[in-house]
Amino acid sequence: MEDFKNIFVLGIGLIGGSMARDLKRVLPESTLYGIDSSENHLSEAVGLGVIDHSSRFEALSQADLVILSIPVDQANLFLPPVLDAISEHALVIDVGSTKGSVCDAVRNHPKRANFLAAHPIAGTEFSGPTAAIEYLFKDKTMILCEVEDTDTELLKKAMQLFEVLEMRIRYMNPHSHDKHIAYVSHLSHISSFMLGKTVIEKEKNEKDIFDMAGSGFASTVRLAKSNPATWTPIFKENKANVLESLTEYITNLTHFKNVLEADDYEEVYNEMENTNHIKSILKGLS
Amino acid sequence: MEDFKNIFVLGIGLIGGSMARDLKRVLPESTLYGIDSSENHLSEAVGLGVIDHSSRFEALSQADLVILSIPVDQANLFLPPVLDAISEHALVIDVGSTKGSVCDAVRNHPKRANFLAAHPIAGTEFSGPTAAIEYLFKDKTMILCEVEDTDTELLKKAMQLFEVLEMRIRYMNPHSHDKHIAYVSHLSHISSFMLGKTVIEKEKNEKDIFDMAGSGFASTVRLAKSNPATWTPIFKENKANVLESLTEYITNLTHFKNVLEADDYEEVYNEMENTNHIKSILKGLS
Incomplete structure (x- = not known):
């Protein structure tokens, strides 16, 4: 888990931003990069200290860990090019609220093993980087889908991370x-x-x-x-x-x-x- | 308001019990009597200090203030005999969640002026004497209906009480x-x-x-x-x-x-x- 030096968060809203805050807290040596379609959100997130730097899709090859926290229809579209862009050792975790279509979208992708489908049962009714809060995920359930399709070593690092965040793990079929x-x-x-x-x-x-x-x-x-x-x-x-x-x-x-x-x-x-x-x-x- | 020496609460549940707790707090000289169809609730309420004594319908002639906090269909039935039973100087406040039928039930009652129809917008999802809590009514809205039919002096005392309980007052037609x-x-x-x-x-x-x-x-x-x-x-x-x-x-x-x-x-x-x-x-x- 200490190998997650360069962390990229795609979508700096309530979930992505809260995840960025927690990752920074438990991995203080890491650098947090944010990518977002809204320039306002990016500068807001830097100003609030949610991320260290704003970044761009082209920089994803530098990532050790990518958190995909964008609207679920966008996640289906962006996950394949994200997997194309990352290095062989990187892990991509999608944290959207639906899991079937995003799993289907990369079932035969050559880098499927670099992907982990997740859904943290956590949130508030607020949105945007200003809604991002620390400890949002503490004592919450993290649902993981199709873990058998994720690389064993990458999965192990992800599990260590969820343990440090004090989350409960449940395993499920994405369509269930x-x-x-x-x-x-x-x-x-x-x-x-x-x-x-x-x-x-x-x-x-x-x-x-x-x-x-x-x-x-x-x-x-x-x-x-x-x-x-x-x-x-x-x-x-x-x-x-x-x-x-x-x-x-x-x-x-x-x-x-x-x-x-x-x-x-x-x-x-x-x-x-x-x-x-x-x-x-x-x-x-x- | 200091004239409310003997206070009877009919129905020692969430609302009646919480009202009893607050009345005891703001009128420490008063004695709180509880009447309830459940003997268990009565002894529980005495044990918890929600009321001072359990009492009976026949004792209502001693009351200075009666809080009617029983299910709304029962309130329609019991309000006329309660008004029959009280003395000329006593005030009866019904605190149920519907107001039309209870007002209609006593429109032509000879002691209509001894009655005030009220609905405190306060509560929790719990019930019974154990659910009774202090300060439930603080900063909450108290809706009063047909205040023009309540005796001016009794209404004034009631208003002093609601002010001490820090409630906001709204006036409404019972059917509205x-x-x-x-x-x-x-x-x-x-x-x-x-x-x-x-x-x-x-x-x-x-x-x-x-x-x-x-x-x-x-x-x-x-x-x-x-x-x-x-x-x-x-x-x-x-x-x-x-x-x-x-x-x-x-x-x-x-x-x-x-x-x-x-x-x-x-x-x-x-x-x-x-x-x-x-x-x-x-x-x-x-």
Whole structure:
């Protein structure tokens, strides 16, 4: 892991920037280079100390480690040329929220062994280099896909790194990952965005409605602050699974509506009680 | 406000218990009596110091102040006999989450002036006397309905109390309250319960799904820990408004599903961007 001298982070947003801050902390001898399509983000990231220097795609041959933290549709496009550009000893880790298409994109790439598909289950509703924070990944789950296709030595170094960052490791098939994550992450974002929309639409005619909002509403609608530029590609790449989870969610809401409409309060009660054990399931998550 | 010597709290749960704790703190000379249908809750509340003594309905004639904090359908039933039972100088404050039916229930009651209809926008997802915490109401909004029907002197004392508790006061028509609160509170609970249900159903077949849940899911699903015994009556009493908000929510989710299904990613993006300004609306709420 100490071999990671020159670290390049492609995409200096919430995830890439937070990763850069942590890498700098645990590998103080390394130099952190940032590459981003936004010049503003790059100069902001240098100013904030998130990265040491801004850099360019052409310099990737110098990299020992590359973190790919760009929108997931871009990751599918950029990962093959990134692998083309790096040296034989370098490791590329993609940290996007969908894993199927990015794994498929490099399945037969000659440098497939230099790639590790990862998804850190960590984040906030904020975005850009100013959202980058230290210790974002501590005690969080890191999902790794198709580790059998990554070079053993490079994988070992990556695992050392995740251990120093105090992450829990889970191994998954990339398409299982995408199916599951649609339920426990992607659907939450849609439910939150559409809840926000419903209340905002109502508020156009009812001016004092937000005076009445409490911490419950704030919690449920928090993810509606998330960046559409991040989330549109996620919904696109994971379309089938997201549609499946969304359809089930709408079915459940419609059932709840129907039993309430029918004054079946025993069933209204049961619907909630049967979900109450989410308490124990979520223990430890906050 | 110092005249509130004997304070009776009917319903020693999250809201009633927290109110009891705060009243004891700001009125240390007063005696706090609890009345509850659950003997367990009463002895628990005495043990925890939430109330000084457990008491009974028959003792209400001794009360200077009564806090009615029982499920909203029960409040409609119990408020008239509570008003019958109290002395001429006592004040009864109902703190339930729906206000229309409880106001209607005592509109022509001879002691209507002894009643104040209130809704503190405060709470957590927990319930029972153990959930009662101090300072729950500090910096929160207190909605008051039909204050013109409350005796001027009693209202003045109540206002002094809310000021000491550091609450913000808003005045509303009870039926407007119920319409608005359906959007900013009741709907959030349904969205959260049904999100929990959708994921739990999926998890029956997919054992490791919750390993993948992060803080975003936890936040969105937090309200699904709420007590069905509290929330079933709320949905019952506010049925028409809840159904209206739920129908609009389902319509918005279905529209999102349709544009995603049609690969209209510009519209998917716009749907999220148009809701993003919830950021500024929610400023200060957490």
